[in-house]
Amino acid sequence: MRREELLDAAEDLLGDQGAGALTLAAVAERAGCSKGGLLYHFNSKEALIKGMVERLIEDFDQLVAAQGHDTYTKNYLAATFEAVRTGRLRRWAVVTGASGNLLLLAPLREAMARWHREGLDDEPDPVAAQIVRLACEGLWDVVSHDPALYDDERYDELKRRLLALLPA
Structure with a gap:
C-alpha cells in the first residue's frame, strides 16, 4: 500500500x-x-494528520509554481481559483478540521505566513497584492463550507475583479 x-x-x-x-x-x-x-x-493518528497537512502544503506550492504569471500574487490567485474549481479546497476543510491539536497545524500556519510574504518586495503594489491574497483566503474559507455557492460565471467575475486590483 x-x-x-x-x-x-x-x-x-x-x-x-x-x-x-x-x-x-x-x-x-x-x-x-x-x-x-x-x-x-x-x-500514529497524529502522524497521519501531519502527513495530510504536509501534502496539502506541497500540493498548493506545486499548483502556485505551475502557473505562468509575472508575479507571485497572480500565480497565487490563479492557483486558488484552480483549486476551488477542481474541488481541491475541499481537502483543506476536511484535513484542517480533523485536528484539534494546534501543533499538528503548525506547518500549515507557517506555510500561510510564507504564502502571504512570498514575493511582496517584487510586487508593483504590495498592498494590493496583500488584499488579493487575503481575498483568496476568504474564498477558500467560504467555498470549503459551501462548495456549490458560486457557479463558473461568478468565479470568472471574481477572478477578473481581483486581477483588476493588481497593476499590469
Missing part, C-alpha cells in the same frame, strides 16, 4: 464521516490494507 493511497483514504473518510471517524483502523479498512500496513507509513 502506497503512502498516497493511505492519505487519500484518510481524507475520504474525513470528508464522508467527519473527524470523529478518523481512526487508524478505519483508515486501514477504507484503504483496504491491514492496520500494520498503515502503521508502517504512519505510526
Whole structure:
C-alpha cells in the first residue's frame, strides 16, 4: 500500500464521516490494507494528520509554481481559483478540521505566513497584492463550507475583479 493511497483514504473518510471517524483502523479498512500496513507509513493518528497537512502544503506550492504569471500574487490567485474549481479546497476543510491539536497545524500556519510574504518586495503594489491574497483566503474559507455557492460565471467575475486590483 502506497503512502498516497493511505492519505487519500484518510481524507475520504474525513470528508464522508467527519473527524470523529478518523481512526487508524478505519483508515486501514477504507484503504483496504491491514492496520500494520498503515502503521508502517504512519505510526500514529497524529502522524497521519501531519502527513495530510504536509501534502496539502506541497500540493498548493506545486499548483502556485505551475502557473505562468509575472508575479507571485497572480500565480497565487490563479492557483486558488484552480483549486476551488477542481474541488481541491475541499481537502483543506476536511484535513484542517480533523485536528484539534494546534501543533499538528503548525506547518500549515507557517506555510500561510510564507504564502502571504512570498514575493511582496517584487510586487508593483504590495498592498494590493496583500488584499488579493487575503481575498483568496476568504474564498477558500467560504467555498470549503459551501462548495456549490458560486457557479463558473461568478468565479470568472471574481477572478477578473481581483486581477483588476493588481497593476499590469
